[in-house]
Amino acid sequence: MSNQKSEHQRKVAEGPIRNKERTKQKMIDAVGEVLKEKSYAGLTMNNIVKKANVDRKLVVHYFGNLNNLIEEYLNSRDYWMTKVAPKVREIAATSEKNLGEKEIVQILHTLYDAVDGSADLQKMILWQISEYNENLSALLENREKLGEPLFKATDVDFKNTDIDLRAILAVQIAGIYYLNLQSKSNNVAFCEVNLGTEEGTRRIKDAVAKMIQLVYQQRK
Template identity: 30%
Template sequence: MKNNANLCKRKKTSNPAPKPRQSRNIAATKQRFLDATGEIIQESGIKALRINQIAKRAGRNKRLIYEYFENLEGLIRVYFEQNDYWLSYAEKIEDLLDSHMHDNGRELSSLLLKNHFQNFMSNKLLQQVSIMELTGNSKLLYELSNSRELLGERFFSLSADLFRNTGIDIRVIEALLIGGINYMVLHSISNGSTFCGIDIRAEEGKNALRKTLHQITTWAYEEAEGKKIGGLKKLREILIIELKQNDELVNFGTVLEVKELALFFEVVILSFQEKQVYKFKKDQSIFIQN
């Protein structure tokens, strides 16, 4: 019996579970490599990154870089993903979208641009990556750019319905603003002079740029909202005429070309000549109850 008991004990201890401390050590070592990568970038630029230098700076065996990140590119990729302004929103994108659906992303649009300016102004990595994207041909940078684009599509989904069929292209507006921010920052750092008389190194220039970013996005949203309201008024006028001529059914397909009837849902609560609109159908028809 004792032998069996000892055997059971040996079986239980032959394959011990990974210790929490060991996992913490791995995470800490990974972070040391990432920190060392950032320090070298700040001091000498991205092109100075080498396996040996990173391992030496981190005080760890370079073999662990291959074990944890596969290679130098894998390490750089993880570092970029953690420190890229836009990609930093990836894990909280759903919460952001949910909390800004009420205004079609109006407040978020302005906030993201102002935060991008502040981040790009102070983040040497992002500045170097931006220059490399323009001057080099890197598969890694191409993939990171695509990841930003995919994330950007999620943000644009907030305002898609509002800007549809308004003639206002919010994507072009955002592209011009982000491109303008990047150029003004790089110009101020490399050239040191003003741009259009604006010195964004000074607090006055920074505040002026933030204010203008907010103004432009606000104008775009207000213009789109105005066009939607104008469309509703026109739709009401057409409906009144059609309702007088047809007591049973109004088919939107023959009244007005509207691909997204949900945008005009307000219409269904209207009453005309004591006839109450009571049912809204996806087949683009509204039924009238006498």
């Protein structure tokens, strides 16, 4: 009898906890839906609570304010840190002494796939380049910190050369961002490369790999 009572108490206690987590997740998901439908300008309290179908008082109750809710969404959907970063660390960890040509290409291809496959990440990139936001700025700083040890691992290959690998990768990563955003916004070719097809993706990835190959050949 005591075991049945204990089980009943546990279920009663878990009910509100689960409901709270479900409600919080509904609100977090609603931020993403509003961002997709109305862009960052549409991230208002009214739009989010309407999409989540919850009382606006719950935003304050669970998150404190709208800004904290948006921050929670950004942290949970930051594909750079949640999806790309672990793969980057794995690639770096498998390299014997330093990060080389093969590993850099793997990282760039991983990034391309992440942006290509995530509407959330695409919207976040657009938001980042369109206006200043404190939460987005913090995410960008975290990404920069991720790159610091990786760049140090490549320095040995370019010591005493005039090759600025950081600047080269900045141009390539910016290109990856833009090409993916352009292909999703407009169904047209870019420089006669159809980015909406598997062949177009392969051509871009091949070009990324070729550019890195040429950089490493130039240092010799």
